[in-house]
Amino acid sequence: MGTAHLMYGRKEKLDKVKKRQELIKEAIGFLLRFSGILWVIRCMFCRNKVTIMVYHKPEPETFRKHIAYLAKRYRFISLNKLVDAIRNKDWSDIPPNAMVITIDDGHKTNYELLDTIKTFNVRPTIYLCSHIVRTNRHFWFTATSSATPPLKRLRTDIVEEELRCELGYTHTKEYPERETLSKSEIIDMEPYVDFGSHTKFHPILPQCDDARSRDEIQSSKKTLGELLNRPIEHFAYPNGDYGEREVEYVKRSGHKSARTLDVGWVDVNSDPYRLKAIGIQDDASVNILCGQVIGLFGRLKYLRHGSFRGKRPPFL
Numbered sequence: 001m002g003t004a005h006l007m008y009g010r011k012e013k014l015d016k017v018k019k020r021q022e023l024i025k026e027a028i029g030f031l032l033r034f035s036g037i038l039w040v041i042r043c044m045f046c047r048n049k050v051t052i053m054v055y056h057k058p059e060p061e062t063f064r065k066h067i068a069y070l071a072k073r074y075r076f077i078s079l080n081k082l083v084d085a086i087r088n089k090d091w092s093d094i095p096p097n098a099m100v101i102t103i104d105d106g107h108k109t110n111y112e113l114l115d116t117i118k119t120f121n122v123r124p125t126i127y128l129c130s131h132i133v134r135t136n137r138h139f140w141f142t143a144t145s146s147a148t149p150p151l152k153r154l155r156t157d158i159v160e161e162e163l164r165c166e167l168g169y170t171h172t173k174e175y176p177e178r179e180t181l182s183k184s185e186i187i188d189m190e191p192y193v194d195f196g197s198h199t200k201f202h203p204i205l206p207q208c209d210d211a212r213s214r215d216e217i218q219s220s221k222k223t224l225g226e227l228l229n230r231p232i233e234h235f236a237y238p239n240g241d242y243g244e245r246e247v248e249y250v251k252r253s254g255h256k257s258a259r260t261l262d263v264g265w266v267d268v269n270s271d272p273y274r275l276k277a278i279g280i281q282d283d284a285s286v287n288i289l290c291g292q293v294i295g296l297f298g299r300l301k302y303l304r305h306g307s308f309r310g311k312r313p314p315f316l
């Protein structure tokens with residue numbers, strides 16, 4: 001049997017496993033949605049907590065369905081409002097069942113979400129990579145697909161050298177197609193969206209040396225601040241990977257908050273530089289969304305990788 005045949009067989013098997021997992025998630029989500037369990041959880045456990053959702057590049061129609069469903073059950077607030085409440089230790093302005101929508105990376109299709117954002121008054125925060133948006137540069141993780149998880153476990157300088165030699169990829173290489181928002185799109189969205197920083201080039205920060213990690217955090221804030229002509233106050237750790245060093249750099253660079261991918265809700269005692277969140281599958285059905293919005297599927301996924309209490313396993 002040839003290698004190609006074996007690889008095809010393996011892919012087919014993986015697809016089958018994935019399909020089965022999706023069906024199980026669909027069934028659990030359906031039960032949660034129509035049994036009233038979600039309502040009980042919202043009333044008993046998260047009424048006075050805030051849910052921060054994390055999207056990347058949802059299709060406009062899927063995003064609209066999600067937001068329409070959530071709008072009936074949660075109250076959208078801006079990240080600014082949440083972070084002010086935590087920093088002032090004053091929860092009086094936070095409504096019950098409050099929710100913040102965040103979107104990572106600044107993918108170009110985010111622009112098509114604007115209608116839904118306006119209709120439902122969502123006021124999301126979109127975290128941008130300052131040196132990729134407005135250009136035809138690509139993210140390193142889209143330049144390579146199959147090797148991504150192992151690459152995340154390597155030092156950034158080694159990964160970059162490998163990508164350059166194997167694929168001719170560099171951060172500053174311009175491609176015919178852009179992947180991210182253009183300058184005019186960012187300016188158009190600004191009245192309805194808050195923009196935060198997500199580094200310059202989206203490296204795995206704990207895999208960078210001190211100088212690189214500091215520069216990625218500081219320079220992205222500065223560059224985006226110059227672009228938008230106002231201070232950039234919020235940061236999100238790329239891939240959800242961070243250490244004490246990154247928390248310190250984010251604080252020192254003048255950000256007011258940093259969002260992680262650790263699963264959980266936020267309350268008045270949360271650390272603003274380690275905000276927990278709920279990752280949402282961009283193409284989730286509304287049933288699957290119901291299992292994700294309470295952090296159930298996220299926690300189970302992290303548990304499978306040996307991590308407890310919703311803490312994101314490193315370099316996942």
Ligand SMILES: [Zn+2]
Pocket residue numbers: 104105198202238239
């Ligand atoms: Zn990201």
